[in-house]
Amino acid sequence: MNTxxxxxxxxxxxxxxxxxxxxxxxxxxxxxTYLPRAHGRAALATAMTAGAAAVAAVAALAVTALAPASSPASHQSHTTQAWTVSKESNGDIVVLYWSLRDPAGLEAKLRAYGVPSSVTVGHINPACHRYTGPILKHGRMGGGVSAPGSDRPSRLVIDPSDIPPGAGLQIAVNIPYHGGVRGLTGVVQATPACTGR
Amino acid sequence: MHWLRADTTRREFERFVTEQTDQLLRTAYLMAWDLAETEDLVQETLLQVARRWAKVAAMEHPAAYARKLLVNLAIDTAQKRARRSGELTAGGGADVTDRPDHRAERDLDSVDTQAVLLDVLAGLPARQRAIIVLRYWEDLPEAEVAAILGCSTGTVKSTASRGLARLREQLGHGPPGDPALADFTQATTDGKVTR
Structure with missing residues (x-):
């Protein structure tokens, strides 16, 4: 074989x-969702960076993150065997889940708490599309996923004020990913087919 | 007004992501040799570009900047992993053995030469593979490869030469000292590789 x-x-x-x-x-x-820093406007850049942190924190809920919750939330709690949803005094919605056997129930509960939501297991809702408007920036959204087999619940904190008007929250778990599974959360455009409204 | 500007910035960046993601993925895959790590590398690259978008957008070649970020990120990641696992001393083929990509391997079962090349490529040190990928996949001139890696053109030449020699040696078409290999190595060293 020559060169x-x-x-x-x-x-x-x-x-x-x-x-x-x-x-x-x-x-x-x-x-x-990536949040590019805008040209030369420090205030805007700061706001957008904070927004990016909020979204990144939520997006970081891939199953590789291991941060089990320490205890169930205490206020206005709705409990099933699979998950709990509660509203904290600061307005945050706290989801603790041991499994997502009832994604439709969790989705309905979140919507009842005023969070336009799509919750799916094993697939991403094809009706959902990335939100392209301005992102808000309080930055409290986040959480962690417990280790497989752990009896501690995974935890997701939703700050409703971080979800802009016209947007909603997509939560998809157990998405097949290279022989394993991953979770995915993010801000999406609110539509009846995706987030219920 | 701020939101208007932000929207424009966002649209420009989204167009960049739309246009560049596939090429970044392919390059990252050749660098990382692992699909999960490939996605992580490209995502991190895009996040870093987003954070610097005001400057990147003003560059003549934003895609080249993203590629530079990606390549160096891939090398850093591989070197950190190698330090942790000692895989650099484990010899060729460790990557393929540790993280098999059965689909790609199945496609290549009937292509012996490619299979051998892939096996050897997988075992090359990250920096050596990066140079091979940039020269023979991205078709970049040595000077540009050197600029991406922050080294001299001479280093690119010598590293590429060693990598190619190893590939040829494993193919059984030119052990060190073989006239064909010597010819090839010389041509590479001189930067006059015939296409």
Missing amino acids: DEFEDNLRETLAHRAAGVPATAGDRLRQR
Whole structure:
């Protein structure tokens, strides 16, 4: 094999390998919310960075994060065997869940608390689309997912004031991901088909 | 007014993400050799670009900047992982063994040469593989590869030469000292590789 043949082989090999990236990988990355810093406006940049932190905190709820909750929330609690939803005195909605056997129930509960929501297990709601408007920035949204097999619940804190008008919250868990599963949360456009309103 | 500007910025960045994500993914995959890590690398790259978007958008080639971020991020990640696991001393093929990509491997079962090349590529040190990827996948000139990696053109040449020699050696088409390899190495060192 001469040099040209070897180089051609190498290029073909690299191209073949590169073609192995599934299209869904790009789709997932394009669907995520990135908050570019705006030109030269410090105040705006600060606000948007805080907004990015809020969204990033929520997006960080991939199942790789291990931060089990220490105790159930105490106010206005709605309890099932699978999850609890409560509203804190500061307005935060706290979701504790041991499993998501009843995603529709959790979705309805969140909507009842005034959070336009889509909750799915095993797939992402195809009716949901990334929110493209201005992001608000209080930054309390976040949480952690407990270790598999743990008897401690996973915890999600939702600050409703971080969800802009016209937007809602998407929660998708147990999404197949390279032989494992991942969770995904993010701010999406509020539509009847996605978030109920 | 602020929101208007923010909307414009967001739209520009979203167009960038739409246009560049697939190419970044392919390059990252060749760098990382693992799909999950590939996505993480590209996501981190896009987040870093977003944080610096005001400056990046004004660049002549924002995509080249993103690629530079990605490549160095991939090398840093691989080197940190290698330090943790000692995989650099484990020899070629460790990546493939540790993190098999069965779909890609199945596609390549009947292509022996490619399979061998892939196996050796997977075992190359991150920086060496980066240079091979940038030269033979991205088709970048050595000077540009050197600029991306922050090293001299001579380092790119010598590193590429060692990587290519290892690939050829494993293919059985040119052990060190073989006339064909010597010819190839010389051509690479001189930057006059015939396409």
